[in-house]
Amino acid sequence: MEQFCICFSRYTDTINTTFSETLLCYLWISVIALCVEMYNLSSGQDLELFIRATVYISTNLFQFVTFYCIPAQKLTDEASKIGNSAYFSYWYEYLPRSCTTKLVIMQSQKKAIVTAGGLIDINLATSLTTVKTMVSYCMFLRTMGAE
Template sequence: ESVRQSLKSITYTINGLLQYIICYCIPAQIISNQADEVATSAYFSKWYERPTKLAKTAVLMIIANGQIPATIIACGFMKINMESCL
C-alpha cells in the first residue's frame, strides 16, 4: 500500500510539472521570443527611407523598446519562461 501511494504521488507530481511546462512555460517562451524579434525586424526594415520624420521616430522607438527583454510575470514576482521552468 505504501508503494502504491508513493507511485500515485510521483505520478501526480510529474503530471503537474508537465502541465506547467506545456500550458505555461512553452507558450510564454514563444511569446517572449516573438516580442524580441519585433525590434530586430524593425531594425532590418528600411526605416531610414520612411518619408516622414514621425515614421522614422516611431520605428526608432520600437527598436529602442526592443532592447528591454519581454517577460511574462506571474503574481508580480515570478518570470514564466523555459529558464525558470527548468
C-alpha cells in the same frame, strides 16, 4: 507595426496584472506539493503510493511547463523579435517616414516578461529552477527524516 507593438505590450501587461499573484501562489504551492510527493516517492514504502506520487509529479510538471512556461517563453521570444525585425527593415532608407519605426525599435527595448507576483520570471529557465528546487527540498526532507 506600431499597432502590433502596442497590442503586444498591452497583452503582456494584462497577463501580468491578471495572473501575477495567482501564478506566484500556484508556483509556491506546486513546489511544496511536488517536494512532499517526491519525498513520498523516494521513501518507496508502497507500490500504490509510488504510482500515485509518480503520476502526480509528472502531471503537475507537465501542466506547469506546458501551460505556463512554454507560452510565456514564446511571448518573450516573439517580443524580442519585434525590434530585430524593425531594425533590419532598412528603415534608414526611408528617413521621412521612419519615425514610427524608430518608436517601435525603442519600444521593443522594453522586455515583455510574464512574472509571478513581480518576483519570478516565468519561462523555461523557471521550469528547470522549479525542478531543482523541488529536488533540493526533497533531499533536505530526507536528510531531516534520517536524523
